[in-house]
Amino acid sequence: xxxxxxxxxxxEKSMLWLAEKNDTIFLGQGIKCGGIxxxxxxxxxxxxKVFEMPIAENLQLGMCTGLSLNGFVPISVYPxxxxxxxAADQLVNHxxxxxIMSDGxxxxxxIIRVAVGVREPIDxxxxxxxxxxxxxxxxxxxxxxxxxxxxxEIFPAYKYAYERTDGVSTIxxxxxxx
Amino acid sequence: xxxxxxxxxxxxxxxxxxxxFKNNQISSPIHLRSGNEEKLIDLFKxxxxxxxxxxxxxSHLECLLKGVPSEEVKAAxxxxxxxxxxxxxxxxxxxAIVGGNAPIAVGLAMSIKLKKETNHVWCFIGDMAFYTGIVxxxxxxxxxxxxxxxxxxxxxxxSILTPTREFWGNYIVDAAKKSSKCIYYEYKNGFPHVGIxxxxxx
Numbered sequence: 001x002x003x004x005x006x007x008x009x010x011x012e013k014s015m016l017w018l019a020e021k022n023d024t025i026f027l028g029q030g031i032k033c034g035g036i037x038x039x040x041x042x043x044x045x046x047x048x049k050v051f052e053m054p055i056a057e058n059l060q061l062g063m064c065t066g067l068s069l070n071g072f073v074p075i076s077v078y079p080x081x082x083x084x085x086x087a088a089d090q091l092v093n094h095x096x097x098x099x100i101m102s103d104g105x106x107x108x109x110x111i112i113r114v115a116v117g118v119r120e121p122i123d124x125x126x127x128x129x130x131x132x133x134x135x136x137x138x139x140x141x142x143x144x145x146x147x148x149x150x151x152x153e154i155f156p157a158y159k160y161a162y163e164r165t166d167g168v169s170t171i172x173x174x175x176x177x178x
Numbered sequence: 179x180x181x182x183x184x185x186x187x188x189x190x191x192x193x194x195x196x197x198x199f200k201n202n203q204i205s206s207p208i209h210l211r212s213g214n215e216e217k218l219i220d221l222f223k224x225x226x227x228x229x230x231x232x233x234x235x236x237s238h239l240e241c242l243l244k245g246v247p248s249e250e251v252k253a254a255x256x257x258x259x260x261x262x263x264x265x266x267x268x269x270x271x272x273x274a275i276v277g278g279n280a281p282i283a284v285g286l287a288m289s290i291k292l293k294k295e296t297n298h299v300w301c302f303i304g305d306m307a308f309y310t311g312i313v314x315x316x317x318x319x320x321x322x323x324x325x326x327x328x329x330x331x332x333x334x335x336x337s338i339l340t341p342t343r344e345f346w347g348n349y350i351v352d353a354a355k356k357s358s359k360c361i362y363y364e365y366k367n368g369f370p371h372v373g374i375x376x377x378x379x380x
Binding site for chain 2: 062074106
């Protein structure tokens with residue numbers, strides 16, 4: 001079964017598992033102050049690991065790249081793919097390219113959590129339901145894009161994104177349809 | 179740190195790169211600087227080996243002053259890395275995207291603060307970059323959260339061939355000087371933006 005509660009529970013379980021690691025840190029708007037659906041999945045995490053951000057998507061992702069270069073594994077949270085579009089420069093030109101630019105010397109590992117808006121129970125309208133996973137997967141040379149369509153995929157995907165030792169960053173896309 | 183490099187030695191390095199470019203030994207764009215050597219030499223006396231430096235697409239001189247041996251810088255340029263030089267041993271990251279180095283610099287500064295380390299981050303930007311939204315966000319965030327970072331604003335009043343002040347006015351002088359996180363200086367680049375053999379060069 002991959003019902004709504006199960007999907008949300010797997011997300012919460014994944015966030016809590018990540019939060020147990022000494023080197024993880026969470027950044028995003030609404031993840032501490034609330035107001036977004038994802039906020040529920042951060043409620044049980046120790047507050048010193050959760051950094052509320054202003055609306056500054058590109059700044060946030062670049063900061064995560066910088067944090068990763070000095071030993072952190074940041075989880076950069078975006079409630080909508082449409083919002084992550086605003087971080088395209090840091091995603092495509094920087095996070096994706098640093099290992100190439102530096103001949104493999106720098107391997108920033110960032111975990112990006114993003115969701116595709118759902119049409120039910122209320123329709124968030126066109127600017128909040130975009131899914132650019134395939135387009136970005138085609139554009140990115142090093143960053144992986146992973147679609148999370150069912151609950152069973154969630155925890156293993158986050159575990160792998162964190163434990164992988166090749167320095168590759170991962171975008172985990174919540175595509176759960178209610 | 180003080181590498182002992184002189185203004186003349188720095189300029190000579192750029193002239194050597196010009197010759198390599200003219201002889202078609204470099205097959206990618208290069209961006210050269212002169213006129214700011216003394217400012218940079220003085221500035222790097224405040225920068226330690228352990229500090230992170232985030233440079234731009236024109237960073238040959240800065241890499242030399244951060245301690246990268248000239249032969250290594252030259253080798254990287256010959257590998258067509260001139261506009262995005264990265265040297266991990268010297269904690270150097272460069273970006274050829276205007277303002278693209280700023281948020282990474284802020285993240286590094288945040289990491290230093292969280293880990294209670296004592297080093298510092300230096301983010302080098304130009305006048306047109308200063309006005310971009312991403313740089314303004316980076317400076318503002320660094321000020322509010324008092325991060326260990328300094329933005330070095332080098333104002334040569336031009337971006338490629340576009341006069342910055344025609345579009346943004348003179349705001350940069352007051353804004354950069356008032357910021358607790360900025361160092362500001364002006365200079366005139368001695369290398370014009372020209373094309374050699376059909377290849378762009380600044």
